[in-house]
Every structure is written in structure tokens, then in C-alpha cells.
Amino acid sequence: MPLYICNSQKGALDDTSKPAIAQAITDIHCTVTGAPPIFVHVVFFEDAPIVPLQDNTLAVRGTIRKGRSDQQKDDIAQAIEAALVEHAQVEPHRAHAQIRETPASWVLEGGEIMPEPGEEAEWFAAQEARRQAVAES
Amino acid sequence: MINCMCVIQEGQAADQARAVLANKLSAFAQENLGEALQINWAPVAPGNGFTAGQPSTSSVVALTANQPVDQARREQLLRELVSMWSDETGCSVDEVVAVVSDPATH
Secondary structure (H helix, E strand, O other), X not given: OOEEEEEEOOOOXXXXXXXXXXXXXXXXXXXXXXOOHHHOEEEEEEOOOOOOOOOOOEEEEEEEEOOOOHHHHHHHXXXXXXXXXXXXXXXXXXXXXXXXXXXXXXXXXXXXXXXXXXXXXXXXXXXXXXXXXXXXX | OEEEEEEEEOOOOXXXXXXXXXXXXXXXXXXXXXXXXXXXXXXXOOOOEEXXXXXXXXXXXXXXXXXXXXXXXXXXXXXXXXXXXXXXXXXXXXXXXXXXXXXXXX
16 A cells, blocks of 8 residues: 556557556655655556546546645645656546545555554564564574 | 455466455455455456556455444454465465455545
8 A cells, every 4th residue: 555546448558658657656656755665556457447437548546545635645646647648648638646545554565554654664674573583483 | 235346466366266265255254244245356467567666466455344343353354354365366465455444434
């Protein structure tokens, strides 16, 4: 978590644009929030009901940990829309991004409950300590 | 009806394994939350999943409970979900993201 789901009209994205968009979304999320890249998942679908396209060529729904400011969420959505326009070369009004929130405590990742925003360093340290303890037992 | 979204990598679980997983998830929901499960499968084609900007094989199982769940219970449910998913798909716990949400309150 975060999980960014990108839905597109069939054929709107080629195999070279998907890695570029995935990297752009990862960079945007990490720049705005300070979260580590390893938390950022991006998946792509075509004409899938999972994220309705409505009138758009591309639609991204990001589910991020709760606790970010409205400004941060707006910044992420706007930057992702700009990245979609750049990498998929769609008209700006055909690219849409929205951000939802989920409490970190509702998510298990890497075998552990996700840390609250800003508590990542302690989480990684605790996870590493647990892994070392298992390895030594 | 409890909703469950399963973002799964194509090829990570054969059709038969997916059917077994569906049965186990349904039994899990019935046993723990007392209600049937509606699974929405979202298979990710090869080359369409990324973590940290790199190709990945991560899966997501996201369940919305039919009642608020306290955190101790939620963590227990999450660990059971991940264990079940790993057993049936063969992926490691590092490749599984599990979510147990409370029902929407609006």
C-alpha cells in the first residue's frame, strides 16, 4: 500500500508506456509523501470494471494510507494526470486520477501491519529485527 | 454479502487453484463473519504489475467486513488471509497485500 490501479481503453497503453507510468506514479507518491518506493504498487487493466472509465481514456484510482493532507492528495492526483498525458499522449480531459484513503492498521503487507505515515523507519527496523531473530532461531 | 477484491497475477494460480482459493475464502468469510462472500477477481496480465517501479508479482486480497472489526481481530483475520493465499498460490508473504476494511459508514 499504496495501490494504484490504472484502467485504460483497450490499446491506449503500449508495453513501453506502462513501465514509464508505473515509475512516474511511484516517484510522484514518494516525492509528495516521503513514503519508501517499496510500498508503491501499480497494476494495469484494460476496459476493466474495477475502476470505471466513464468518459476517460485512462483512469487511475490510488488507495493510500490515511493521514495525508488534502493538499498532498490533490498534488498526487494532479501530477498523475499530467504523467498520464505525457506518457500515454492522451488529451488532458481524458485522463483522470482519484485518491482514496485506508487506515494503515487495516493493511497487512510484508507479513506485518503497515506503519502509520511517518513511522516507516521504525517499521523497517522492527521487521528486520524479527527476520534476524527467525534466522537465528 | 461480503465483497472481496482479489488482484491476482495471471499464472500465479491455475484455474483449479483459484477455485480452491475461492472456496476457502468463502468458508473463511462464513466462519469468521457469518456471511457469504462475493469475490471480484482482477487478474493482472504479465508485465502489468509493478512494485517500486519494477515488475512485480504482488497480489492483493481486499475484503470489506459486514461489521466493524476490532484491531486484534482484524490482525488475526489478515494473517489467516495471507496464510491461505500463500498456501494456495505458492507466493511468499512478501508478495501478498491483505486488507480487511470496516463497512462504509456514509
